[in-house]
Amino acid sequence: MSRRVTSTAAVLITGSVLFAGLGAPALASADPFSLPGISLPDFGSSDFGSAGPVVETPRLASVDNFRDVGGSGRGYATPRGGHVTRGLFYRSNALVPSDQDLAVLTGLGLTAVYDVRTVEEVAAKPDRLPAGPRYQGIPILSGDLGAAVAQLKSPADAVAFMQQMNRSFVDDAATRAGFAQLLTSLADTDGPQIFHCTAGKDRTGWASALLLSIAGVSQDTIFDDYLLTNEYTAASMKVTYDQIAASRGEAVAKIYQPLLGVDRSYLEAGLGRLAEQYGTVDRYLTDGLGLSSATVDRLRSKLLG
Template structure:
């Protein structure tokens, strides 16, 4: 193997590591009620909670930030009404063109939470509108490039992604990052957005937590998670074709499962949560160390 091909392979692995690092409701709206001891349902108990329904508020599609969307979707249905849109947004790396930057400015965001590692940020820094506070909360530990380098088959890649989602439950540093993010979301006024590189793994996990906190059905939580494959289809295909051109179709096929999401990825994290904590409430309160008051503040925002 030539020096050039070795360097290209290393570059591809590093690029893929960056790409993959990109993934209960209590009745009553008062903090006093929400701060009580009422059990919150786990992810697995949400299947009967209804389905999504449209609202009059629509989130703009951004051509240059293709996985930007509202955490509430179209206003997902819950046992207590519909989620409130225009409060929390999710995204991939925020590097908009001029037109999309103007659109973002119109949303009057108060804060942007960047969940990427310092290495990811160095590769592609955010370009933000004037106004919002930038908060860096790096989530992910370990050498992703080394992990990617060990992949030999598409099934290896799928297991890699499943293990990443499990780490959101088992890794203390990851839990601390999610705790800080959810606490800041609860305590900061105004519309807010959080993102990672691809807007699918760390961002997807956070969105699943917020949607479940609001009482969104398990089916809708998973369907929303899988929307990444629709929103980013074109960019995923460009990345795949770039790997194929540089490394061949075999390598591109191995890495392809890293580019999008699969139901098994999120489900692996949810299963780990159930095994370690039993319920989502226990994960949020005991695993993340959130207070009942913080959960109450989030619920009030989710329903407003």
């Protein structure tokens, strides 16, 4: 495999795929808990059965995987008839908004932005933020993933690679420390907050799954939310795939295609390892991430309003 393709894939890290240097501006394609079949919900409605319309989180054309962790409408349903609070935690890919989308972000009244990308990722694509929110970098990365990507020989290899990356969210101590710092900051900071990686799908997807689990939403809903990346970023995934195919050929593009989006099996792999090592998400949070019960309770209180 050419050095050029290897270097572009070397920026693939837990939670994002950034293919740079393929002849066009770098494009990112969008970054747990039972295993029944998935049926994506209709997120086009503004009402989810509420008594009146609810203002939806805007879709940002220039930040295509930006969305509310709480879901749509009244928010994701929780046990006992509740809903996850919306307008509190947002998830995203890299924040490089157009002027119009920057104005939308400004209107959210953000207090903090957490960037879990590596120093190299940030340098390649710095955030463009509205005035006001505090910016905090929390790099989350495990191992020499570039070298591993260079060894991929088939789409099946790429799928296995993504599954193993999700297991690293459980296995790798430094990665766990990063997630612990992120969740603690979300718990301890008031007001609306955004967390993001480059593509908003793996690192960001794992953190979102943990938050939704803390809120007590159904396992199917957590998987549905995870898989929405493929809907939100379909256009950018196609552009990235076409760039790779044009630069290195269709065969190489097919090898890398599983890296561009998300698959149910990726999250399942991480959650399976979590169950093996800790038994429950709560034990992973306290024993694996080292969060105090008070921190988890603060997150739950925020998420449930």
